[in-house]
Amino acid sequence: MTDYGVTELGYMRWGVSSIREWKEFATAICGMEYFEEDGEAFLRTDLQHHRIRLIEDGTDDCLAFGLRVRSRAALRIMESKLTEAGVKWTRLGADEAHARRVREVIALEDPAGNPIEIYHSPRISYHKPLHTGRPMFGKFVTGNAGLGHIIANTKDLEASENFYELLGLEACFYSEPVGPMPSVAFMQSTDPERRDHVIAVGLALTKRFNHLMIQVEHLDDVFQAWELVKKSKYKIALDIGRHANDGQISFYFTSPSGFLIEIGHGGKSPETLSRMTTGDPWGHDMTPGTGPELFLVDMGGGAA
Numbered sequence: 305m306t307d308y309g310v311t312e313l314g315y316m317r318w319g320v321s322s323i324r325e326w327k328e329f330a331t332a333i334c335g336m337e338y339f340e341e342d343g344e345a346f347l348r349t350d351l352q353h354h355r356i357r358l359i360e361d362g363t364d365d366c367l368a369f370g371l372r373v374r375s376r377a378a379l380r381i382m383e384s385k386l387t388e389a390g391v392k393w394t395r396l397g398a399d400e401a402h403a404r405r406v407r408e409v410i411a412l413e414d415p416a417g418n419p420i421e422i423y424h425s426p427r428i429s430y431h432k433p434l435h436t437g438r439p440m441f442g443k444f445v446t447g448n449a450g451l452g453h454i455i456a457n458t459k460d461l462e463a464s465e466n467f468y469e470l471l472g473l474e475a476c477f478y479s480e481p482v483g484p485m486p487s488v489a490f491m492q493s494t495d496p497e498r499r500d501h502v503i504a505v506g507l508a509l510t511k512r513f514n515h516l517m518i519q520v521e522h523l524d525d526v527f528q529a530w531e532l533v534k535k536s537k538y539k540i541a542l543d544i545g546r547h548a549n550d551g552q553i554s555f556y557f558t559s560p561s562g563f564l565i566e567i568g569h570g571g572k573s574p575e576t577l578s579r580m581t582t583g584d585p586w587g588h589d590m591t592p593g594t595g596p597e598l599f600l601v602d603m604g605g606g607a608a
């Protein structure tokens with residue numbers, strides 16, 4: 305049977321207060337390409353038509369998590385799995401698929417109410433090389449591993465794990481509770497070219513997601529962004545460190561919409577057997593008032 309599961313976080317749609325501010329931040333600090341088409345604003349990190357669409361609606365939150373499956377056949381299986389499990393989903397029309405530059409797309413919500421879109425066949429603009437927003441030492445690491453990863457808002461960890469397992473992901477790693485941070489489950493695709501994790505759940509947040517991680521080929525692009533953030537009005541939320549799960553050297557910083565961006569490099573091949581741990585090997589010191597705890601909602605006893 306076709307492997308129907310989600311292969312990657314392929315795109316996101318963000319509601320923002322200022323496209324002008326996002327254009328400056330995403331290009332000059334993150335190195336993304338910004339372009340406009342038919343009056344709409346997009347960000348790109350590779351040859352895919354876009355990875356992020358910006359909509360100036362003042363919400364400063366995510367309007368859609370776009371999760372890719374490998375093919376039309378996989379989407380048909382996904383639809384029947386969702387129906388069997390009693391999850392409501394809607395097939396979006398051709399105009400809505402075109403707006404996302406994908407062949408077909410369905411829309412649903414996860415148990416926390418996060419807007420999920422599952423699609424196949426994104427448009428790849430092979431004719432349009434990436435024009436990074438600032439000089440970079442290397443490329444973004446995307447391809448079949450997608451845009452990056454996120455921590456999504458969760459009201460009930462078990463319900464969220466069950467839901468993302470239904471989408472074909474499985475927990476590969478758990479962080480144990482530390483201070484105000486409850487346990488987080490990191491969900492991995494079974495695709496052979498997968499990223500360590502696509503989506504993590506466990507934090508009850510005031511926004512729909514806590515951070516987007518984007519990965520770069522060259523360590524110097526992490527440190528270049530780090531220097532640029534230090535000279536900007538944006539704040540380092542978690543300083544340079546290495547993660548226990550994906551092994552990446554990364555740091556986190558605030559964005560014009562409040563949620564965080566993580567830029568990471570390197571790491572190790574995704575593990576196949578699930579584990580748990582209590583902390584990172586080194587670094588990732590939190591700046592009080594800017595870190596992930598900024599969005600944490602007290603769940604009265606923790607999410608885990």
Ligand code: FE
Binds near residue numbers: 453515517566
């Ligand atoms: Fe991360």
